[in-house]
Amino acid sequence: MTAKIGELRDPIQKMQPEEQFSCGVVLVAAGRGERAGQSAEGPKQYRRIGNRPVIAHTLDVFATWPGTGPVVVVMHPDDEALLAAALERMGDSLAVSVVHGGATRQLSVLAGLEALARTGVKHAMIQDAVRPFIDHALLDRCRAALDGGAEAVLPAIAVADTLKRATDGRIVEETVPRGGLYAAQTPQCFRLEAILAAHRAASASGRSDFTDDASIAEWAGIPVVLVEGSSDNIKLTLQRDISMADERLTRHALPDVRTGNGYDVHQLVEGDGVTLCGVFIPHNRKLSGHSDADVALHALTDALLATCGAGDIGDHFPPSDPQWKGAASRIFLEHAARIVRERGGVITNADVSLIAEAPKVGPHRQQMRENLAAMLGIALDRCSVKATTNEKLGFVGRREGIAAIATATVVYVAGSKA
Numbered sequence: 001m002t003a004k005i006g007e008l009r010d011p012i013q014k015m016q017p018e019e020q021f022s023c024g025v026v027l028v029a030a031g032r033g034e035r036a037g038q039s040a041e042g043p044k045q046y047r048r049i050g051n052r053p054v055i056a057h058t059l060d061v062f063a064t065w066p067g068t069g070p071v072v073v074v075m076h077p078d079d080e081a082l083l084a085a086a087l088e089r090m091g092d093s094l095a096v097s098v099v100h101g102g103a104t105r106q107l108s109v110l111a112g113l114e115a116l117a118r119t120g121v122k123h124a125m126i127q128d129a130v131r132p133f134i135d136h137a138l139l140d141r142c143r144a145a146l147d148g149g150a151e152a153v154l155p156a157i158a159v160a161d162t163l164k165r166a167t168d169g170r171i172v173e174e175t176v177p178r179g180g181l182y183a184a185q186t187p188q189c190f191r192l193e194a195i196l197a198a199h200r201a202a203s204a205s206g207r208s209d210f211t212d213d214a215s216i217a218e219w220a221g222i223p224v225v226l227v228e229g230s231s232d233n234i235k236l237t238l239q240r241d242i243s244m245a246d247e248r249l250t251r252h253a254l255p256d257v258r259t260g261n262g263y264d265v266h267q268l269v270e271g272d273g274v275t276l277c278g279v280f281i282p283h284n285r286k287l288s289g290h291s292d293a294d295v296a297l298h299a300l301t302d303a304l305l306a307t308c309g310a311g312d313i314g315d316h317f318p319p320s321d322p323q324w325k326g327a328a329s330r331i332f333l334e335h336a337a338r339i340v341r342e343r344g345g346v347i348t349n350a351d352v353s354l355i356a357e358a359p360k361v362g363p364h365r366q367q368m369r370e371n372l373a374a375m376l377g378i379a380l381d382r383c384s385v386k387a388t389t390n391e392k393l394g395f396v397g398r399r400e401g402i403a404a405i406a407t408a409t410v411v412y413v414a415g416s417k418a
């Protein structure tokens with residue numbers, strides 16, 4: 001993703017034609033994170049949790065949510081390099097622009113809203129960069145309230161602790177009844193025109209100390225509707241919040257191991273040999289197909305694509321396309337491996353079973369495994385080729401065709417785009 005200060009791409013380009021919802025995001029990230037303390041990685045929004053900057057996790061949630069329109073990131077002028085590095089792996093799924101923030105959160109939000117207003121979107125979600133644990137269900141609840149006509153939507157959770165008021169933080173004065181009290185979260189969502197007018201008015205009247213945007217709406221007389229927040233949606237405020245977030249994403253995260261399977265069959269016709277796992281084996285038949293009909297590589301290509309929901313071989317290489325006539329099937333497998341890697345996948349195993357009465361696979365097995373290892377760029381002991389006859393049963397038994405079954409195992413790294 002490349003974004004320059006002030007640059008903003010057309011927000012509508014991301015929208016489906018039939019989609020009425022047009023909502024941009026203001027992501028405030030211009031704070032100094034003083035309560036969290038100093039760090040070599042920069043202010044808290046750039047600290048690494050789960051091996052990625054906090055802000056990248058937050059942006060990821062919007063990048064994968066279908067309602068997201070243009071995003072304005074509000075940054076501190078000193079953080080240009082930190083932000084550029086954080087955005088580096090985001091890909092092109094978001095239309096991001098960047099503006100400079102102000103001395104308080106309120107002023108930063110105003111700068112973001114002014115930029116977002118230039119895109120023409122109807123709604124704005126205002127989000128703290130330091131709340132990386134928002135989720136799609138929460139965004140859906142906010143969207144439903146906006147779709148229902150709300151001018152201002154506040155995700156919040158009912159206060160669960162008993163509340164005390166104390167004079168100097170040491171001597172309790174009273175217990176505050178907690179009924180009807182809620183802890184405010186972000187994203188706080190608004191009809192853009194309404195919240196921008198409220199923010200401008202607040203600023204013009206000399207106020208710059210509102211700690212959230214719902215309170216500016218309240219101040220301006222805009223009714224604020226509550227939706228259920230999420231107890232996971234904490235704001236990373238102190239060092240211990242950052243440590244806990246890192247622990248949650250790194251140490252306790254299950255490895256994202258995925259398997260995909262693939263199956264393919266090609267007919268045997270008169271010919272002089274078959275190609276299996278890239279090895280040509282002389283034979284009195286050949287496999288018929290649009291490409292070189294390497295049934296093993298086709299099954300493995302499908303298995304790899306299945307680990308990241310990337311469709312099947314026919315989606316990428318339509319049999320109707322003349323350029324694939326007679327093509328070497330390694331092109332298909334290498335393409336699938338590239339897609340997996342681009343999405344953060346590490347291929348850890350490739351297993352192919354061939355089902356054929358003839359020719360004999362055994363003498364070629366080692367070469368086939370070496371071919372797979374080279375095509376996938378992985379170690380030989382992660383590649384397996386097996387063969388069996390079909391005990392003379394069915395179409396394989398009648399030597400009318402050869403079938404292949406493949407299983408791919410891929411580990412996707414935390415924060416990958418798969």
Ligand SMILES: Nc1ccn([C@@H]2O[C@H](COP(=O)(O)OP(=O)(O)OP(=O)(O)O)[C@@H](O)[C@H]2O)c(=O)n1
Pocket residue numbers: 028029030031032033034035036043045074101102103104105106108109127128129130131235236237
């Ligand atoms: N002048 C400011 C202050 C805050 N924020 C942003 O508002 C969000 C919530 O603010 P907070 O947690 O208070 O962050 P900081 O102001 O950075 O923290 P601190 O008060 O500890 O310095 C953060 O994403 C922060 O980057 C901002 O964009 N501009």
Ligand SMILES: C[C@](O)(CO)[C@H](O)COP(=O)(O)O
Pocket residue numbers: 105128183184185186211212213235
């Ligand atoms: C906007 C906010 O995250 C809602 O809870 C919060 O008000 C930010 O507060 P801070 O004073 O900037 O930490």
